[in-house]
Amino acid sequence: MFSKFEPYRIKTVEPIPLTTRENRQKYLEEVAFNPNCLKANQVTIDLMSDSGTNALSCKQWSAMMQADESYAGADSFYTFETTVKKITGFPFIVPVHQGRAAEKILFKVILSETQVAYSNGFFDTNRVHILQNKVKAINIDTEAESCDFMGNIDCRKLEEMLAKDDQKVGVVVMTITNGEKGGWPVSIANIKEVAAICRKHNVLFYADACRFAENSWFIKTRENGFRDKTPSQIALEMFNEFDGCIISAKKDGICNIGGVFATRQRDVFEKFSQECILAEGHITYGGLAGRDLEAIAVGLTEALDEHYLQHRIEMVQEFGRMLELNGATILEPGGHAIFVDADKALPHIPRNQHPAWALTCAIYVEGGIRAFEYGNIKFGYKDENGKELYRHPEFVRLAISRRVYTMSHLKYVAEVFGKVIQNASKVRGLTIVRSPSFLRLFTIEMKEV
Template structure:
């Protein structure tokens, strides 16, 4: 997953050996659950194979630890399983999704992704006892369990979107548009994370801006430059997102990426060409791009509201 040009079809897979080592390290301490994110956003939108989901569940069961799926992009993951895992080529996306969730004890779902809605989400779990505990917190912070803080209109949209999100014609078109953008960027020598993921194309900023140190937030600097250049709003997945360790030092991730997330059912292929042109122009003058200095850092989730200024010169 940390090799940007590796063509491994399931770079979102959990490293089972590392997972077991972590479980053993914290034996006797409470590990409430294991989360598997499908597809894996922080690894370039890469999918998780059905075999890996099955193996994670088997390992977790050995240590009596529940498994939860972060299901925001479950339909895209199921589509990749159909295309890349030969045993599932003749299965429908719905059937594949059903099997995926059979290897979990519950899931979290941000419905703004694969349920194709503006707002909303849900928690689902097999344990009635756990559901009742979660519902109590829902009443305190969100609303009654029958609506969870969502308007009736939004719940209706989610109900519809869960069906439409697994339509294979829709998924082929949606993932095809992302692939088109990725291929166009490669044709123009823009370094990206490969293979192209399901919901976004990720630019490999370590290769794009090798002269900017991680502490100067190169991926976020590229985001700012892209917005000024072409009005395209991207997001950083790198040092800014990684936050600080217990000593107060910035965590330096293995991947420094600019994420080009494509909204569903919004843009045409011509819009993708505009994105390509913007990055082409920046790549030509990449040596002129400067890093950023953080001038305001919130205590938590700094990547959402931090503020910056150019280290040298103006953007």
């Protein structure tokens, strides 16, 4: 069996910042032990996010050079629109500057106060935008402890909840892949069953489809009847079940900025368009330059390439195995990231000293690696008196940028984890010094215990 390799050649290179352990300790103290506030030139391997951190292809750069920068009705918009229509099948398309702009506008125009929204796993900005409309956001994830599609929604529970009072349900959102649940995929069978339930109860069914291409690959390789279909064919079959979708082009658009709103509902499109003009700009540019629209059109197509997807998913899976060999306990790998169990890595640190946050700090000091806390700082549960609750498991997310790092970079990351875990007793917990009211992990200030 031949060795696996990246299905591309490297034409342009970017130097990686190299720092000393002493300097990294100083940098971390200067930002109040919040790795999210570090300068990029202080980070050696950056696995904080796979959003907008991708490497563009030669075809994308070429398309950008030919972009039309007209204010309205630019040729670049129609290139973008044609590509999105071909991939999704939706007739009404609006570009936005990124996915969270689409979700903010969408939830504003389709939801009303006192309603409820359900999902297999709301992304954090999804949840905040829904809550800002005074709507409850409730996850109904799968009960399966282990299966090929652990990102699924529990259809029995969904049916029960809709049967109680479907008039109060504003929307069901299917996140694909389920980023809040390990980047796990959703099956087409589950999507079709949820769509049927929503139609029965006359409830809107939308997709947060920022990783639709990765989800299509999991369906192709795991779900019966799809082995001989292309990722493009599978994606179209998925989208056919929804009333519309939002897409962050910073993920499976393989771009650095941009997003998509697409729907088959003219009334929603018209309301969305008016809000877009107010907040994002003309509906044929949506806060983007023509060159961004061109890059997205190419990136969405490249994201569905079978060779790219096979390498992408296998790279993440192999990274997970390397981490396990170095002593880490991980969630079942999904499509875009590995989630490391911080409770197991740092068993001496109690929940109220935030072991996942401590682990992100430790791997930065040890090896210059920036990761993302997926624990009780991110999810921020509090009781009615404002007292901290510790309901969420403590994980560290390592998100893999598309076409940026090689396996040797990820091998280094795994080795750094191994050293931190071997010397776990030296890692100290942290307490909160200052915290904003929501999405606090981006600007929170901490101190070591």
